[in-house]
Amino acid sequence: MAPTEKAPPKPRKEPRQARAKVTVDAIFEATLQLLLTDGPRRLTTTRVAHRAGVSVGTMYQYFPNKEALIFALNARYLDALAERIETVCRNMAGSRAEAMVAALIDCYWQAKTERADVTRALYRSVAELDNSSLIEAFAERVDTATQAMLASAPDLAGREATPLALTLVTVIFGTVRNAFERGLSPAEVAHLKGELCSMCQVYLRAR
């Protein structure tokens, strides 16, 4: 009964020569620009190719279809985001649990906010295709990094890091995303961020 759709699309072939790499980068850049200026509905292969300065045929050498292009663009973005989070988690090793949570919230919030237009454009672009594998891979990395971080907290002895990480990551990432989707005012956003932070910290102290 599940929607019958193809497996997650992957890049057709890797660019081997330097000019090919330039081409692929140009295609990615053109896609993002069009997404930002015109929205996902007006994103056509012809326009992407034209903006990238290549022909449609060239685009299809590297991406089997339009979905694969959008998929790859999102994969790129999520990979960079996961890397940032992993770095923060590594840097916070050994700190107090409260500081860890604050840093995690800060990092994610910052990443979403600093290029809000990009975040929104990518959210919307990817949604019509099955991106669950991307989301799962991303969540897996973030969970793992958070677990490792929490396990190193001196004031968290005796609490299992695995379920704790799952809860915190889901609550934090879900809240940020939702805050992002709603049209909150800057004042409301600032207040919410503080409340989310203290909520997680109170939760850590309890029990």
Add this chain to the structure above:
Amino acid sequence: MAPTEKAPPKPRKEPRQARAKVTVDAIFEATLQLLLTDGPRRLTTTRVAHRAGVSVGTMYQYFPNKEALIFALNARYLDALAERIETVCRNMAGSRAEAMVAALIDCYWQAKTERADVTRALYRSVAELDNSSLIEAFAERVDTATQAMLASAPDLAGREATPLALTLVTVIFGTVRNAFERGLSPAEVAHLKGELCSMCQVYLRAR
């Protein structure tokens, strides 16, 4: 620099005769069914019309374009959901704050879970179009209902209901949505729900 897109599409005209109402319902039902079985990518106007037993032209009498159809379908769903939440909020008036939060989480969680396929299909269908006005209207209703409920809690005297409602609603709805997007196991989901609940309750007790 914002994506240049049309204003939120609205139904072209209201059905005046009985058979027209039947037609519109058939179109909605066909859209949902196709979304569930084939996914948003294979949702074409021709197929919707065919499944609904009408011609394409008929569909275009009630919806100015395909987007408007998807928009209206989502509006329907969110309206029903908001109504459920408002009812719960009314029913919980005068209870203790902890019970309120638990009921709110339960209601939303239940609504998302009982027809998980529908939830997912609608999420994906609406994402490529600008649904911010839908989201805002929904959030506004839920916020208002939650505020009114919290203001009636005997154990919450002296705490402002408005920012409290905003925080709780954003955290709860964001978490549920995120939990939903990740492919969590039933055991993890159950655990998460309990933790979210106690997290909100500890937060209410604090300060």
Add this chain to the structure above:
DNA sequence: ACCTGAACACCGTTCAAGT
């Protein structure tokens, strides 16, 4: 190894004609 662009199938949308 990489690129081109005309050609094809199909989808969203319209509109003159019907009941």
Add this chain to the structure above:
DNA sequence: ACCTGAACACCGTTCAAGT
């Protein structure tokens, strides 16, 4: 008042031909 479906413009995708 409501419905039909051929017709049109345009989009995704291919492939024979080029460098």
